[in-house]
Amino acid sequence: MKKIFLFILAFTGLTSIAQDQDQKAKPILDDLSKTTKAYKTITSEYIYTITNKDKKQLEKWTGKVLIKGSKFKLDIPGNKIVCDSKTIWAHNKDAGEVTIKSFDANNEDQLNPTKIFTMYETGFKYKYDKEVKVGTNTCHLIILYPSVKPEKKKFHTVKLYIDKAKKQITEVIMLMKDGSTQTYDIKSFKANAELPDATFTFDLKPFKADQIIDERE
Numbered sequence: 130m131k132k133i134f135l136f137i138l139a140f141t142g143l144t145s146i147a148q149d150q151d152q153k154a155k156p157i158l159d160d161l162s163k164t165t166k167a168y169k170t171i172t173s174e175y176i177y178t179i180t181n182k183d184k185k186q187l188e189k190w191t192g193k194v195l196i197k198g199s200k201f202k203l204d205i206p207g208n209k210i211v212c213d214s215k216t217i218w219a220h221n222k223d224a225g226e227v228t229i230k231s232f233d234a235n236n237e238d239q240l241n242p243t244k245i246f247t248m249y250e251t252g253f254k255y256k257y258d259k260e261v262k263v264g265t266n267t268c269h270l271i272i273l274y275p276s277v278k279p280e281k282k283k284f285h286t287v288k289l290y291i292d293k294a295k296k297q298i299t300e301v302i303m304l305m306k307d308g309s310t311q312t313y314d315i316k317s318f319k320a321n322a323e324l325p326d327a328t329f330t331f332d333l334k335p336f337k338a339d340q341i342i343d344e345r346e
Contacts, residue, residue, distance in 0.1 A: 154257040157257070158250075158271065161247075166247070170321055170322050171197075175194075175314055176314045177190055177192060177311070179310065180309060187309070194242050197328070215231070227342065229345055249273055254273070255271055255272065263299050263300060273287040283305055286303075287301065287302070287304070297315075299318075
């Protein structure tokens, strides 16, 4: 779970907008933002891989995220995280424990995958690189560089692949300072599916009292 936390916190922890931006990239990112924010819900599956500086694969797994406004549900190997916009439940399946916390969308230190698809909006300089083929789709490749305290980031560059026709992110590649590479390959993306609010609540009935860690104040 540490890797998905790194990915999300890397982006949601950025707070100021760079001024010297590439004017070719800007309208593409603006269209992406407008399109994404118009969706009532998002259902997406992705493949995460990490390779070391020698290109040797160290890790690979599949994750799924459901988003509805400020609500979300995240499934990754060994963990399930559910948020109803007020409370966040983190179920560690290996430990058989559920941690409960109050959720604050403005807290930059909290997990918040609702910002994954608009991560580029703040805290980055960006430039248009080129048009490339990803599978059968034509994509814009835009390069992002952290502009807020870059010395504190574990990555130095992000490659953002945006489907030219659908105006959707298809792949995110993070180049880390230790020479490794983290890739998030969006394998499926479905917008506006019917997701009942009950999807974003967590059932504690199967758990005993000593399996529940309630950290709410």
